[in-house]
Amino acid sequence: MQKKKVLFIDGGNRIFTFCRSLLDTTCTVTGAGLGEEGFAAAVEQSPDLILIDLEHSKEKGFALCRRLTLEEATSHIPVMILYSSDHEATVRRASSLGVVDYISKPIIPTLFLKRIQTALERFSGRVLRCPHCYRPMFYGWSFCPFDGNRLPAGRKD
16 A cells, blocks of 8 residues: 655754654655745645644745645645644634644644544545635535535536
8 A cells, every 4th residue: 555645844844853753654754845845845746635834934834825725736635734822813714724634732643643644534635625715625515514605516526
């Protein structure tokens, strides 16, 4: 069985090394910096999942999340974020940008692994997004559970 590819986008190196060591047995993990470097790596590698650490630059990370979910080349890739606070506003903003999950720090290894595994199984490298709010949807649904908008007629994702 082929290992799933995870792209870790981060402004620092310490948390990348820790996350890579946790995922090493089940996934192939590569790293990239925030901004254009992260977007270019996502297009080139076409990973099964993207993890973005918002610790060093929250605004840059959110801008990248938005770009990843809107651009045709990367909109099918599920995005998760890591952040060291549980502020409701951060979670709400991440959800509005189409992020599929949120992992708060400090990272609890067993919980981290389970959430990554769940995201990889649930989205299998492809995410159908609502054309109105860009949030992820399940296949076979004809409407968005978040805003109630219907998918265009004839779409059978």
